Amino acid sequence: MKQQQNFLANLRYDLPASVVVFLVAMPLCLGIALASGAPLFSGIIAGMIGGIVVSLISGSQLGVSGPAAGLAVIVLNAINDLGAFENFLLAVVIAGVIQIILGIVKAGVIGYYFPSSVIKGMLSGIGLLIFLKQLPHAVGYDADPEGDFSFFQVDGHNTLSELWYMWDAVTPGAMVITALSLIILISWDKPFIKKTFLSNIPGPLLVVSLGIGLNLFFDSIPVLDITSEHLVTIPVATSASEFLNQFTTPNFAAFTEPKxxxxxxxxxxxxxxxxxxxxxxxxxxxxxxxxxxxxxxxIAQGIGNMCSGLIGGLPVTQVIVRSSANIQSGGRSKASAFFHGILLLVCVMIIPSVLNLIPLASLAAILLVIGYKLTNPKQFVQLYKKDMSLFLPFIVTILGIVFTDLLRGIGLGMAVGIINILWNNFKIPYHLDPDNIKDNEPIIIQLAEDVSFLNKASILRTFNKLPDNTHVIIDATKNHSIHPDVLEIIEDFELNAKTRDIKVELKGFEEVEKYDPVKQFHKLF
Known part of the structure; x- marks a missing residue:
């Protein structure tokens, strides 16, 4: 009953948000399918499954699932390697089974080991990439398909060079639509709009409606005319049987293929x-x-992938682009993701011809605003001023995502974060202030909470620099674990100290735990 009340209470927010997510998802579903070398309709199927099936099972209130650009290269290579799209669909079904098993054995905790600076870098990197990729579409240069998120492209161009080449193929009508659309979208966030009845009309919905109207109007103005290559392209079925024929089943005969x-x-x-x-x-x-x-x-994603593979769809994941569009558009519950899936299904069945009137420039304007909000330029300055150990993984993640791909970018950011932690651990295995060493007073070396094998060199160097004829206290009362190699160095120092007339006193070592590398890995994050 409580869920039903929440559903009804949030419906006025979730329905408009679902329209925006649908408008963002539609071209991405088509574009990712095209970039993956798969039938265009397979992207639509994945979007429908992500919205209708996954949202019902998932516990995420705002996450939206569908085909992911980050998998496009993997899908493209897999289809080629397996020899047929039907063989690939079987792999998608089995992948779903594996994901269900991962959920059952509680592998979901892996996500918690990623630092917040890397997560913020992922959001900003995706936002920047979306922004850069949409600029050509905004001026009517649509030589590259929507959803092509790789930096280096098969035509020899790259994300940045496309920004130069686009000026050779500008479409005036598209530029007019983009300009007017951006004015509307930016104005819709201003207080003077929010205080009026216009705030009840979703800005992106108004932008798409304007785009369709201007597209039809520009047909009579040759210089502004927008041709079909600058419009959304959805397969149009003329009958129910033709629509059903667009679904494909896996080739179960390939079940014994190791690939x-x-x-x-x-x-x-x-x-x-x-x-x-x-x-x-x-x-x-x-x-x-x-x-x-x-x-x-x-488990929800696994069930979604099984369903998608069984009827001819691409693999699905939760996707930050659509999820952020959902949040930015005011979505409150999983109903918005569910209704976006319903809209995908209904629209490709009933009004595909109307959707094919939407200019790519209208969608580019929506995505430009989403990309800017995700990138959040103020965040760069805030993290830089706050702590360099947060800023470096953040900026490396962004550069990695823009110049390689999503997973490599995240991997690079993680690597920088881990190196920074290891370096700090290497530098500070203990506390010793050489300026405060006084005659006739013991020298106290206070060990840190965790001392790893990376600290061997610095500890050994410190022992060698200690003056002869002194009293040295090695204090482990605050230490939780110490690597056996370091303990061996301390034992060797005890023996060597006798030859240098150094009195060595050990404190707190009886309380020190045995070094556990698994615990040390957990403490990194």
Whole structure:
């Protein structure tokens, strides 16, 4: 009953948000399918499954699932390696089974080991990439398909060079639509609009409606005319049987092919990581700060992938682009994700011809604003001023995502974060102030909470520099664990100290735990 009340209470927020998510998801579903070398309709199927099936099972209130750009290259190579799209669909089904198993064994905690600076870098990197990728579409240069998120492209261009080449193929009508759309979207966030009845009309919905109207109007103005390559392209079925024929079933005869399982495992692992990172990022963006149960999310994604693969869809993950669009548009509960899936299904069945009138420039304007909000330029200055140990993983993650891909970018950010932690651990294994060493008073070396093998060199160097004829106290009362190699160095120092007339006193070592590398890994994060 309580869930039903929440559903009804949030419906006035979730329905408009679902329209925005649908408008953002539609071109991305098509574009990712195109970039993946798969039938265009397979992207739509994945979007429908992500909205209708996954949202019902998932515990995420604002996350939206569908085909992911981060998997496009994997999908493209997998289809080529397996020889047929039907073989690939079987791998998607098996990947779903693997994800369900991962959820059952509670592998969802993996997402919690990613530092917040990397998560923020992921959001900003994706936002920057979306912004850069949409600029050509905003001026009517649509030579590259929507959803092509790689930096280096098959035509020899790259994300930055496209910004130069686009000026050779400008479409005036598209530029007019983009300009007017941006004015509307920016104005809709201003107080003078929010205080009027206009605030009840979603800005992106108005932008798309304006785009369709101007597209039809520009047909009579040759210089502003927008041709079909600058419009959304959805397969149009003329009958129910033709619509159903667009669905494809897996080739179960390929069940004994070893390559199928390699692809399935790859999809399951990469898709799960992308989902868990998106969950972490979406929860951070949630104004209500709700926490998504990650193990349940893996099970939901697994069921979604099984359903998608069985009817001819691409693999699904929770996707930060659509999730952030949902949040930015005022979504309150999972109903917005569910209704966006329903809209995808209804629209491709009933009004595909109307959707094919939407200019890509209208969608580019929506995504430009979303990309800017995700990038959040103020965040760069805040993290830089706050702490360099937070800023470096943040900026490396962004650069890695823009110049390579999502997972490599996150990996680079994680590597920098870990190196920074290890370096700090290497520098500060103990406390000793050489300026406060006084004659006839003991020298106290206070060990840190955790001393690893990385500290061997600095500890050995300190022991060698200690003056002869002194009293040295090695204090481990605040230490929790110490590596056996370091203990061996201390034992050797005790023996060597006798030859230098150094009196060595050990404190607190009886309380020190045995070094546990698993615990040390957990403490890194």
């Amino acid at each position: 199928i399982y390699v692809v399935a495992l790859t999809l399951a692992v990469v898709g799960s990581l992308e989902t868990l990172l998106s969950v972490e990022a979406t929860d951070k963006l949630d104004p209500m700060k709700r926490v998504t149960p990650t193990n349940r999310e893996l």
